[in-house]
Amino acid sequence: MLELAIGTGRIALPLAAHGIDVHGIDASKAMIAKLREKPGGDRIPVTLGDFADVGVSGRYSLVFVVFNTFFGLLAQEDQVRCFRNVAEHLTEDGLFVLEAFVPDVARFDRGQRVSVSRVGLGEAWLDVAKHDPVDQLVSSQHLVVSEQGIRLYPVQVRYAWPAELDLMARLANLALRDRWEGWTREPFTERSGSHVSVYARAGA
Numbered sequence: 001m002l003e004l005a006i007g008t009g010r011i012a013l014p015l016a017a018h019g020i021d022v023h024g025i026d027a028s029k030a031m032i033a034k035l036r037e038k039p040g041g042d043r044i045p046v047t048l049g050d051f052a053d054v055g056v057s058g059r060y061s062l063v064f065v066v067f068n069t070f071f072g073l074l075a076q077e078d079q080v081r082c083f084r085n086v087a088e089h090l091t092e093d094g095l096f097v098l099e100a101f102v103p104d105v106a107r108f109d110r111g112q113r114v115s116v117s118r119v120g121l122g123e124a125w126l127d128v129a130k131h132d133p134v135d136q137l138v139s140s141q142h143l144v145v146s147e148q149g150i151r152l153y154p155v156q157v158r159y160a161w162p163a164e165l166d167l168m169a170r171l172a173n174l175a176l177r178d179r180w181e182g183w184t185r186e187p188f189t190e191r192s193g194s195h196v197s198v199y200a201r202a203g204a
């Protein structure tokens, strides 16, 4: 199987420890170096590159991207390209699994949001975000304010609703096989805040 954006191996390492043959792609040398430092991390083949390209050889029975990381592709065309490239690297009965949040634009008031996630004696954690509904982009900063100064943790995502992801799948000749709210197959409903979606070749 192949994990897009394998990171430091949070998911891939336990899978490999169960004897599963996992490969990965990641664009960050620093993240791959951290993976290599962990027990078993040196045995997982990792390709350095943009996961939208799926620049690996061979085909996989399972390709997956979790933890909203698909939305790290910041343009619709990159997300569409990713679906197409994944489809080209699936075996005939292969599956593509994508875990992501369901967008909730009601979180934004006139295109912005400020929220406090933690207040302690020595520091406060703030989240500030701007929403662009045209390109479906959310640019946010997680700020940690303390006497030592302000630390910034920027995050940008280009969100997509499940229906748009399904359309991207169709463009890649894939079709939705299953959708759950989470990993224990909870039913996906109109109130679900997240989804685990499983795509297969159309007609397979």
Ligand SMILES: C[S@@+](CC[C@H](N)C(=O)[O-])C[C@H]1O[C@@H](n2cnc3c(N)ncnc32)[C@H](O)[C@@H]1O
Binding pocket: 004, 005, 006, 007, 008, 009, 010, 011, 025, 026, 027, 028, 031, 049, 050, 051, 052, 066, 067, 069, 072, 073
């Ligand atoms: C939040 S981590 C997720 C890592 C792992 N999948 C997990 O769930 O723990 C996001 C990872 O995606 C990688 N990443 C983000 N955009 C990428 C891209 N376009 N191509 C390849 N890797 C990317 C980052 O380098 C980082 O390692």
